[in-house]
Amino acid sequence: MVRGKTQMKRIENASSRQVTFSKRRSGLLKKAFELSVLCDAEVALIIFSHSGRLYEFSSSSLMSNTIERYQKNAKTLANLRITEEVYMQKLKDEAADSYKKLDHLEDAKRKLLGENIDSCSINELVHVEEQLEKSLSKIRARKNALFQEQIHQLKQQEAKHMKVNTDLKEKCEMLAMSSVPISQPLSPDMEVETGLFIGPPKTKVAHV
Template sequence: MVRGKTELKRIENATSRQVTFSKRRSGLLKKAFELSVLCDAEVALIIFSPKGKLHEFSSSSMINNTIERYRKNTKTLAFGRNSVEENLQLLKEETATLYKKIELLEDSKRKLLGENLDSCSTDELEEVEKQLERSLSNIRARKNLLFKEQIDQLKEQEKNLTKENIELRKKSEMLPLKLSTLPKVQLLPQLMEVETALFIGLPEPRTTNV
């Protein structure tokens, strides 16, 4: 005979309800014990009968230890959930504040570009004008600084070139002195090399005496 499935609802008959409670309680306590032994789990079970009688099971020596451990864990979890919710709320507020700042900056940028000025009052237009003047002043100061740095660099280059020119002149003035100290036998090839190096142009035509 196939056993019918019991419908999960309150048993109206008091006697049947008490019998079912006793059977299911015993089965539940047995399952709790098996779970603690087979899986080495810490299990605590508390049951109050309809008349208020306490039935309990604990895999440890004291059920109060298990209950205290449960309370600590639930507090930690609750604190973690509250912290996450608080962080999310703070992030939402910071995001909203940043959006407002971005909108203000965009509006200020458009005004500085000369856009959306129809809704501006006289005071707002004067403030925009002051901002533009301050910006122009900063731009001019930066430009003058760059010009000064470029001028200083050119002056330094000019100084280095002048120094090199002076050294080249000294070397060119010392060249005749070196040539005069050479013997005539050595001087002639040197002079010929100098004259050859300095001659520029076509060779003169040769004339023959008839």
């Protein structure tokens, strides 16, 4: 026969309640003993009946040792819980502060872009204008610095090209001077025949 499921509520009949307590108490103590033996665990069980009678089981020699160990661990766990709660609250506060700063930056960015300024007061608009002026000053200073750097680089390139042109000009002048022929002066002992003759040149007859 299938045993019916017991409804979890207080048993009204005193006799039935005492019988159920006795049976379940014995089973619970037996399970505690088996758990300590099979799993090599330190187990302590304390039961007070409705009439105030004490029933207990301890796998160690003294129940007080297990209770003392429990109190130490419970205190440590409580401190850990407090530490975790404080840490979590700190993280939540930091996250909320970061969200506020982010919203403030987003609002300032929109105002700098000229958005959502209809609800701004005169002081807020003056502040935005001052920020824009500071930004423009920094941008102009950076732009001028870049221009000066480019001018300096161009001047260096110009000086380099001028040196190359000067070197090429000197080489061209040296090549032009070396290609001009140098005429040799005539010796005074040399006779130059300047007469003109018509017809074939005369041949000298050798005398025998």
